[in-house]
Amino acid sequence: MTSSPYFAPVNNSISTFKDNIFEGKVLFCTGGGSGICKGMTESIMRHGANAVIIGRKFDRLTEASRELSERTGRTCIPIQADVRQPQTLQAAAERTMEYFGRIDFVICGAAGNFMSPISGLSENAFKTVIEIDTLGTYNTVKATIPHVRATKGAYVHVSATLHYRGTPYQVHVSAAKAGVDAISNVVAVEEGPHGVRSNVLAPGFTSGTEGMRVMSGNKTNKTEGFSNPLGRFTEIHDVANVAVFLFSPAACYITGQVLPVDGGAEHLRGDFFPYPSSVVDPSSVRKLLKGKM
Template sequence: MKMLEGKVAIVTGASGGIGRAIVKVLSEEGCAIAGFNFTPSMDSSDYTEYIVDVTDRNAVENAVKSVLERFGRIDFLVNNAGITKDNLVYRMSYEDWDSVINTNLTGAFNMIKATIRELVKNEGVIINISSVVGLEGNVGQVNYSASKAGLIGLTKSLAKEFGKKNLRVNAIAPGFIETPMTEKLSEEVKKVALEKISMRRFGKPEEVAKLVKFLIVDGTYINGQVIVIDGGMEL
């Protein structure tokens, strides 16, 4: 029997680079996956796709109800959905600030609010995908940095609130991971980033996904932590 047979996970941003890898790794262990995507995916063969705007509370609640109707339970929530709208503060619009905060931080809260009772009942796991930028900050990313730092505060507070109910909540802070989001960056930006990483390579989505699996399957006494996975970028 596979380790996660009979378990159900919701993964937001399931069609993206890291999200897709998380779906693959968890489904290989027998976990049923409900993938919440903003737009339809080109390949959702190993998960059940729901088209959901995580900033829309009613849409989130209705989608979670649909997951429960289909699968009968929810054991794990991986808040992975995220966007960037980078700019210097002088040029950053209020709309770009609101959009990133609402998707990356409020969207995660909406997902937690809609699933928390079910997760507590099943002594489940919440994993919030933050970023090293949420710990260190970055020029031109005040909105993204604030949203990812907010996820860390959310993680720690939830862990304190629900630890006594055996609901574990942790955050993962990836560094530079090879995804469609990072592919858009200029070669110069990539070169500078690579020089900061002691391992002299970028991370792979599968490496983040394996950490998600570890926290779910083996990290049974890990709670309220931020696990950095950056190849030694922020040493």
Template structure:
């Protein structure tokens, strides 16, 4: 029986690579993104859903779409998020509210909508956290807090559902070569210097690729990782090992 996944933030970057990897692994996918370009993913086994994950109705709509289109739900990948690199004295209450509204509350709501379907199917949730949720990095206070919340949501749900056969894990990427990072760098005073600092902080001397993160996510969803739950798997080229 073909397994089915809901992937948020699927139109580009890591989410898009996750859709590709999961299709290769035989999953059917509901691909959720706020960008209209998500429609380009429409294909055999892929149903795009243009939605803002922060909208109250989006999580249930995505789960319903999976069940309507494919009859079941086995995997949720909470990937959609926005980045904010800003000194705390310049960070407003609105920044705080907006980032938590996109990066944290949807992961909680999508999990709440998905878990009734995952129970009893060896279902999985894989959340996309960040090294920013594990270690301190200057000028990322609110973004890092949102990723710390994702780390802790992962552990909490892993324990709450361990007895019901649902595994909940997260990946914690370091810098990944996506538009997310390119856009952040472009906003820096000296993008070339910013890139040099980023590469210097990663012992492997490069950013990870979106596909490398997607492979880790696919592993955490696969039977090969059946003994793993509540883990935060760093995909960071050695960043947090320093």
């Protein structure tokens, strides 16, 4: 008899963790208006925390904060800021302190992505992604670290698995996320003696996100050519569950780590599109490519 492959369930953090483990805590999250970061914010709020979400699009932030507050019964406030501009993050941190009086947890999640070969990638496009992901992470740490020291809190940085191997058309994101991983490691070493922890989450291809839309050419349920030991794409809940764990007292001795949340896909990863034909003839994947910003 032939057995069917295992297909991992999708669990919600409230089925595992107590609902009050973050009572009285405050989360500061860049990129929290949508996608993975919004999902992580919701899960952390469901366990008792209040939150501030930061981004450039105030309309999106306002709607997201309203939804998060209604779903969780906690307070979420939107603050418009650009992670590339340190002064706006400093102002966001100061406003958070005025409103809540503390910052316990920080998610560095602002990111940008698109597909482009190096030969078609402008210097400005490469620089923009580095500024959002890498410099934005640095700026967020700088703006919040005095407050996180005071609460002996923790950082979670959102990275990726793209730079573990060479990923065609992703040189900008690969370089940016490698920098994010390095920043987290240094924060862990420098700030550990002050009681601050720092870890990285590296989601795999995650359903229902902008990154998945970009990588799959708008086909968010595309599975052909995809292999995963646990049988499916990453879900936002999967990443949120790990964020809850990393901020929880259960992870009090975990710092300076990078945790891929990809169902083991990286061990089997091939190319997301045909290789080498897609590199020799970029026109074959033209719909996915954006050469300049």
